[in-house]
Amino acid sequence: MRLLLKNIGRLATPLSDEEPYRVKVIENAAVLIEDGNFTYVGAEKSLPSAQFDQTHDCQGCLATPGLIDPHTHPVFAATREKEFHLRNTGVSYSEIAASGGGIRSSVRTLRQTPKEILVQLLIKRFDGFLRLGTTTIEAKSGYGLxxxxxxxxxxxLQELRNYPLEVVPTFLGAHEIPDEYRNKREAYIELVIDKMIPTVAERNLAEFCDIFVEKNVYNIEEARRILTAAKNAGLKLRLHIDQLTAGRGAELAAELGAVSAEHLDFISDKGIDRMIEAEVVFTLLPGAVFFLGHDKYPPARKIIDRGGVIALATDFNPGSSMTRSLPLMMTLACVFMGMNADEVLAAVTINAAKSLNRDDKLGSIEPGKQADLVLWDAPSHHYIPYHYGENMALKVFKKGKLIDEM
Ligand SMILES: [Zn+2]
Structure with a gap:
């Protein structure tokens, strides 16, 4: 099956082997897709003459790689808009948590919900990602505990493995200490290490293991034990660190050879240097800072200037970041983190692919890569973060197929 995408007004893509933030732009482009992969990417006038099974006229639109969201929590049962309303009437987050709200309420409702219902909820949520131009997400467990x-x-998540939205699953059993283990946290950590990780690895249910390292959640020593067990079981590693307070999570991520470390609002200079040396991707989540009404965004400019690789993600979850919009993350990163339009495009495509260890296959429009592509109602990629609260994505191709129902 050979599909030609012609009349692309402008194609903007980072490249796999260039510096992490360079964007290549081709005017009046065409793309040839064969069996789900790109085989030609270039000017339409230089297209080699050949027969095509199908042609799609892109009508002068902008084309970019399909966006990749490398940090989401989509497996939850109930939304928490009531808590949002309470917050906006002056009730503090700690009061909400003390009265059984917050992540504890998500755990309660998830436990009561059968898998079939979760699958139905996921389908609706996945369609929302696709509509906004996202073709791959990382998705965490972590409300079961x-x-x-x-x-x-x-x-x-596994039941939806043939859904158009591609999912990279992550086990996050160490998201919190569940209520019934509050007074015996060591027993819960042993459950994670001795039972959960071996089961997840043996049944191939996740590719990554993640942990929430934060004051009053998991400390560095506990994280080292859990992540070492996960690594020995064959899982790759990612970590939630330095979201609310400064810790030594970045050093731990470097020490253990994690693929990515995430949030990083309070990362130290030393932590930045250690992660760069160890080639850990900096996955930043401005949506959580924004939605919690905080003002300390991660130090993106410093990370870029020192040579770090930044990916951006939504952190989609019912408590602290109820959005699937990567374009909105691009805007926040431009406005509050000093990034520019080239940098934010790379951060939601090739660098996000690096954050998921998929950059050999995803994240750019180049011959040999999987044909994930978005057509935008936009003349250039600068137009995407410039618009906020609007959806400029028009059409989405996943593995070379136009997704018409989403
Ligand atoms: Zn998260």
């Missing part, structure tokens, strides 16, 4: 419910969450 029991062997049975963590497995149920990952199985719900």
């Amino acid at each position: 029991s062997l049975e419910d963590e497995i149920k969450s990952l199985e719900a």
Whole structure:
């Protein structure tokens, strides 16, 4: 099957082997797709003459790679708009948490929800990602916090493995300490290490293991134990670190050879240098800073100037970041983090692919790569973060197929 995309007004893509933030632009471009992969990318006038099974007229639109969201929590049962309303009437987050809200309420409702319902909820949520131009997401468990419910969450994701939205699953059993283990946290850590990780690895339910390292959640020593067990079981590593307070999570991510470390609002200069040396991707989540009404965004400019690779993600979750919009993250990164339009495009495509260890296959429009592509109602990629609260994505191709129902 040979599909020609012609009449692309402008094609903007980072390249796999260039510096991490350079964007190549081709005017009046065409793209040839064969069996789900790009085989020609270039000017339409230089297209080699050949027969095509199908031709799609892009009507002068902008084309970019399909966007990649490398940090999401989509497996939850109930939304938490009531808490948002309470926050906006002056109730503090800690008061909400003390009265059983917050992540504890997500755990309660997820445990009560059968897998079939979770799958139905995921389908609706996945369609929302596709409509906004996202073709691949990383998706975490982490609202089950029991062997049975963590497995149920990952199985719900696995059931959708043939859905157009591509999912990279992550086991996040160490998202919190569940209520029933509050007074015996060591027993929960042993459950994660001795039961959950071996089951997840053996059944191939996740590619990554993640942990929430934060004051009053998991400390560095606990994280080292859990992540070492995960690594030994064959899982790749990513970490939530330095979101609310400064810690030594970045050093740990470097020490353990994690693929990515995430949030990083309070990362130290030393932590930045250690992550760069160890080639850990900096996955930044401005949506969580924004939605919690905080003002300390991660130090993107410093990271870029020192040579770090930044990916941007939505952190989609029912508590602190209820959005699937990567274009909105691009805007926030431009306005609050000093990034420019080239840098934010790379951060949601090739660098996000690096954050998921998929840059050999995803994240750019180049011959040999999987044909994930978005057509935008825009003359250039600068136009995308410039518009906020609007959806400029028009058409989405995944593995060379136009997705018409989403
Ligand atoms: Zn998160």
